[in-house]
Structures are given as C-alpha cells and as structure tokens.
Amino acid sequence: MPVFSYEQLRKMNLGEFRVYNFMVSHLEMVPEMNIRQIAGGAGVSATTVLRFCEKAGCSGYTELKYRVRQELDRSDRKGSFDADPAIQYMKNAEKDEGFAEKMAQAAKICEAAGQIILSGNRERQSLPSLSSPPREAGRN
Numbered sequence: 001m002p003v004f005s006y007e008q009l010r011k012m013n014l015g016e017f018r019v020y021n022f023m024v025s026h027l028e029m030v031p032e033m034n035i036r037q038i039a040g041g042a043g044v045s046a047t048t049v050l051r052f053c054e055k056a057g058c059s060g061y062t063e064l065k066y067r068v069r070q071e072l073d074r075s076d077r078k079g080s081f082d083a084d085p086a087i088q089y090m091k092n093a094e095k096d097e098g099f100a101e102k103m104a105q106a107a108k109i110c111e112a113a114g115q116i117i118l119s120g121n122r123e124r125q126s127l128p129s130l131s132s133p134p135r136e137a138g139r140n
Helices: 006-010 014-025 035-042 046-055 061-073 083-093 097-113
Strands: none
Touching: 014 035, 014 046, 035 046, 046 061
C-alpha cells in the first residue's frame, strides 16, 4: 500500500505538494527529521506540513513519520513512493473531463509557442509565464 493515495494527492495545494516532493526525494531521512526540517527543506511553513499530514490522513506529523518508517521497513517494497500514486493518477486522469480539458489547453499553448525548452535539476520549481516573451541577453 502506498503512503499517499491518488485522492489524497489530488486535494493538495502547491505548498503541500512541495512537502510531498521533498519527502519522497528524501524518504530515508524523513523518520529522523523534525517538522521544522521538513518545512525548511520544502520551503514552506510548519503549518503547511501539518496541513499536508492532515490531507495524508494522519493525525499529525508523528503519525506521518510512523507511516513512512513502516513503509521503509517493508521488505516487499518496490520502487519509490512516487510511482504508485503517479500510475494511479494517470489511470484516473483519463476519466476526468476537467483534466483532459486542461491538457488540451496546455497543448494549444505549447503548439502556439513554437519552441519549448524544459530543463531541471530534480528540484521542483515554477516555470516562467508562457505569456511573456523570453528576455534577450543584455536587455533589462
């Protein structure tokens, strides 16, 4: 059983997703970290971490750490915690008309852009607005 279900992830806001992304990227360390360390690593407040715990179905941060520790101790664990909800999300997304509409809008924006370059370093960051043209070197 994954630590986080598709439905739980679907209800999270951007700050709570930052907590999720930080935790799955540092899963082995989470049981030894306190709430302030998680908040600092995710770039959010401790209150956001507590809301994340609540949306994950836990009574608080201690219970969340306990669930993570239990999952880490399972000998039959496969892959990362990220895989199960991602797979479930994609299966459920095809049934969600709102999601399909948003993807169609995103595809139109991409098509109109002509060229799209994405780059990353495993850190989740916001993309710049697609509505503003890129700045040329030397211009302010």
